Amino acid sequence: MSKVDINIDGINISVEEGTTILEATKELNIDIPTLCYHPDQTIKGSCRVCVVDIENQVNLSAACCTPVWAGIKIRTNTKKAREARKLVLDLILADHNQECLSCVRNGNCELQDLCMELNIRDTKIEKINHKLPIDDSNPSIVRDESKCIKCGRCITACHDVQGVGAIYNVDRGSHMRISTPPGKKLNEIPCVYCGQCINVCPVGAIYENNDIQKVWNALDDESKHVVVQIAPAIRVSLGEEFGEEPGSIVTGKIVSFFNRVGFDKVFDTNFTADLTIIEEGHEFLHRLNNGGKLPMFTSCSPGWVRYVEYFYPELLENVSSCKSPQQMFGALVKSYYAQKNNIDPKDIVVVSIMPCTAKKAEAVREEMNDSGYQDVDIVLTTRELGQMIKESRIMIKELPEEEFDNPLGISTGAAAIFGATGGVMEAALRTVYEVVTGEELSNIDFVSLRGIDGCKEATVKVGDLDVNVAVANGLENARKILDMVKEGKADYHFIEIMCCPGGCIGGGGQPILGTNEIKEKRIKAIYDIDSMSKLRKSHENPVVKALYEEFLKEPLGEKSHKLLHTHYSPKS
Amino acid sequence: MVNLLSKLCGKISPLSIKEYKESGGFEGLEKAIFKMSPKEVIDEVKNSNLRGRGGAAFPTALKWNFVAMENSEDKFVICNADEGEPGTFKDKVLLDGCPFQVIEGMIIAAYAVGANKGYIYIRGEYPKSKEILISGVKILQEEGYLGNKILGKDFSFDIEIRSGAGAYVCGEETALIESIEGNPGRSRFKPPYPPNKGLWGKPTLVNNVETLANIPVILSIGSEEYKKYGTESSTGxxxxxxxxxxxxxxxxxxxxxxxxxxxxxxxxxxxxxxxxxxxxxxxxxxxxxxxxxxxxxxxxxxxxxxxxxxxxxxxxxxxxDSICVVDFVKNATKFFDHESCGKCTPCREGNKHIIKILDNLTNGEGTERDLKLLNEIAMVMKQASLCGLGQAAPTALLTTLKYFEDEYKNHIKYNCPAGTCSLKEGVAINV
Missing domain, CATH: 3.10.20.600 (Ubiquitin-like (UB roll))
Structure with a gap:
């Protein structure tokens, strides 16, 4: 690439040819306002908030989508550009439901920020906002179109990143909306509830179905024994809700908070992540040795499970029958734990803190009540936990670090890495290798499976067999592998698929905005937890061992089948 | 009035290749592909000073040259026959009266820029013209003017007819391309321009029907003769x-x-x-x-x-003078509000608010502030919209604000001079 000389606000600089005006201005520390622009997405150029003035040009140009050319003279701060940006923003505001004080994104809204930054004090344009009914038809995601500013980021997430296409532009002109197919709600279409649309929405037009009050109600009810589990990804991301650097590890403070507000037991989903490895590892070996369906797909990610049920029902038999760690946890609490502690499972409330919106829908799947009760009662996202902590007025940053309760709070490093793409596969390989060979695995770091790349693969020698594994994150990446499997072009034995880009640390319930840059910091923290762990292989977890001795007896045994495994059905 | 471009319209049977040839048809094409290199064809068009007839008046040869310079196995020529501008029906005369002339122009363009595939994108509201084009293309394929090795030369080019579903914005070249690709008609931001990255990301020449109809004329009579028509800056x-x-x-x-x-x-x-x-x-x-x-x-x-x-x-x-300017502009703006694709903010939201303010004026509720705001919204649409639709939509408003300012001001004083909008003789009638 050659360099071109340009001039921005009187300053000469040289930039790569093809650089956009927006990128070039950043080099001079000028922060052009944007709304439809998202650093990890394709450029849309639709909101027109980023317009700049160019010498000898009558019209303004959008900085996000205009590449510079040699000799261009850009003026970012002319009256014409400033007033145009303000009026564009004013036009957006006129069609925006401005009930900011009760909005889920109050204080974390790009539109609010821009109004402040662009000095919007009085609005000229008359408000014409059509209140459309809120779509809260499903357990996971709520859409409030009256707040939508039509930036199109959610469409990009749904179509280009996830390849689902549940929402799109409907109608045109001033009637254009971003919506589900006309007349259909989210629960009537193949939305996988991944929540990636939420993570990219600049305003409060899409958000998770809020279940915080249900948790307070359970805690307030003295007849209930309330147990909480937190997913691997929560501990490396919750801090962001309180201004901590992305990747800050706040596990002990979260435990401390739960103890303060009165949970009866504070457990860890990482425990059942270890258990998942034992069950899923043995299931894989069983398939391998008995001519079962291969490749086997992981089943921890409910968005992915919903996706395969809708879009690739012919591959359902390839999906591991293991429940996700969240669901295994619920089933065990209401059976093993209840018996052991002599608590009537009907009085137990299982609360999950998940980085995921699809987990809310997973918890209410019909199949998920093998303990005789709904395995998991209430699911909160990372963001909701942040909200709950704020509401409690407890200053979490100042809390001491506390440990999870026994026994379901004990876990290994292998469980921790479930939170990042490639982690489940790495954890499984650590165990499968040792189970098959009986030898200790010398290098347990499967570095080629780590990182934020969409598709990764590796071949691992396990005994006499070369095991070919693949890892995909983001459903559009998954689709590429699924098509290869469908067409018989892939010779993989075992495939990990995570619905969300980056894995669970990039889940739809995570702090906003989780850009790729932030996701990489969360991933690093996940592997730090692993490397700091004394035990790093799931089969070395002493409580998991005890669980088999006392209760489950053997992997894939009768009790496991009843409590820890499930089945799927095609959806159309 | 002259008879240069449209001389065959109504004079010959539109689908008679015999009559077309007897009237000089395909002389331009034959001259181009047998006697001229692609570069010479572009130079001839350049010398004619032909500028695009679709509305933007961009120098045709310059556009052709952009496509010709691109190094790509696939290049496309698109004839923009999505004649949707209200009050415009001149392309239809050419398409119905002498379709071969338009297609001949496309073939010459394809030869000049190195394209192997063409599309005629015709508006859905011209079903009869579409039928004529389909028949015309079929005849030309049978006669060896389209398809492989045209007239025996090592030059292949074929044409498909596509039509829209009635969206005005599809007359805008990038929205048109989106529509051919099977997507909703929404404009792309430019650059990249279609000559560099157009249909399916390939170099694409998009020319208006009338522009293309000029090509055989220029080639057959020569650019010098052609330039005798019109003025120095605007030939033909x-x-x-x-x-x-x-x-x-x-x-x-x-x-x-x-x-x-x-x-x-x-x-x-x-x-x-x-x-x-x-x-x-x-x-x-x-x-x-x-x-x-x-x-x-x-x-x-x-x-x-x-x-x-x-x-x-x-x-x-x-x-x-029986027409109220405010009412007239309101009607035009309603058209654009309906036809905007809704992608960019100024166009999607601007038209709606212009209509609202003009409604205020014709209802006797207008203020001086409204007039100022009208101008501001119109200017932000013109300067900041993503595509030509939004940029041009407020033209009637801006020019009438300039030339008929008094009539707008009269409306603030409860007076419609034309007496034809809902504000009559000083009394606002709420309609």
């Missing part, structure tokens, strides 16, 4: 679609340099009986409204640019 002829309160409405071919007055009073034989001219809207609904005092303006790209307006598609709407 232009088809005008004249409608409104003139005696003879219709499509006329005029030389550039003709004045609007000549069009209205000589060619169209003046105003209908008892009607007094108020303004002429030039270029369709997205065009400027010129008051009677500017009727001496010559139809010439440079002359018009001095007034900061364009010729657009060549539509001439003659409006009499």
């Amino acid at each position: 002829t232009k088809l005008l679609s004249v409608s409104g309160r003139v005696v003879n409405k219709g499509v006329y071919e005029i030389e550039f340099g003709t004045t609007l007055k000549e069009v209205v009073y000589d060619i169209c034989e003046g105003m209908e009986e008892g009607k007094k001219i108020k303004f002429v809207q030039l270029g369709g609904s997205s065009g400027a409204c010129l008051p009677e005092s500017l009727l001496d303006t010559k139809l010439d790209f440079d002359e018009l640019r001095k007034l900061e307006i364009g010729l657009g598609s060549g539509a001439v709407l003659v409006v009499d």
